[in-house]
Amino acid sequence: MKDDSGFRQGMGLAFKVGTELTVATLVGALMGYALDSFFNARPWFLALGLILGGAAGCLNVYRAAQNMIIENDNDDEPDAKD
């Protein structure tokens, strides 16, 4: 189980990161769309939501990647999170 841990982590990272970006963008866009129909301000909140959602997606991907890095070399730098 130990020797294939690199493969497992790589597959895990690949599967994780792929959906993270899409879903965050979609959630941002949906929230913007909902705010639009609430305030009757058709394109503006949708655009804002898309941008913020994309940013949130990047943030999630960045965090997932950082978690993996910590997992890989947690012997030398346990506090490299911030």
Added chain:
Amino acid sequence: MDNPLHHFELHPLIHLELMGVDLSINKAIIAMWIGIAIVFGCFRLVIANGVTLVPGKLQSIAEMFMEFLRDMVDEFIGEDGKKYFTFIATLFFFILSCNLIGLVPGSYTITSQIAVTGAFAVMIFLMTLVIGFAKHGLHFLSILVPPGIPKVMVPVIIPIEIISMLARPISLSVRLFANMTAGHTVLAVLFGLGMTSPLWVSWMPMGFTVVVYGLELAIACIQAYIFTILTCVYIGDVVKLH
């Protein structure tokens, strides 16, 4: 030729209705029961064989799984992780057995229903919120502002953090659901091709079915692993709060 999505359809096998609530038993529920029974049975078998200081074959496998899960909990949740270990372990074994049962021909993959994975993910999300507020009180809201960012960025970062929080349960559920559904659809399409084509070409899709089946075995394990590891990460984020 059959519709490749045909095997995702659910029809009630036994009609049951209790006070207006539809409680019909269908294939998915039976698959779920079998999954629970297999996990329970395996661990009962380990205990029935006698737990010894020097582990036998079955006990070694069980201990290997447990150690692997405990390392995961220790790493992502920290010293507080013991409290959540039973939950994490239950989640892992349940999803793993359900994923693997779906690969037995004629059975049903309940994790290919977004209702199932969505229920899991939403419950985990609510659980992290409850843990966060119970542990840190109103100070928990500071999870929306990462440490060390300039004051000017705060109004921008708060909506971003809210979106990234809300995206977590959705990506958690969609990932498991989409992977299982896609894998089983590919298997069904390849098998359909193999069944309908003449013998001199049908060896090719049939061979691919075998290859993809092996890949699906790996994906069933990896998806169960990812689902649990992300649950650990989410709980750990809330427990540690930066």
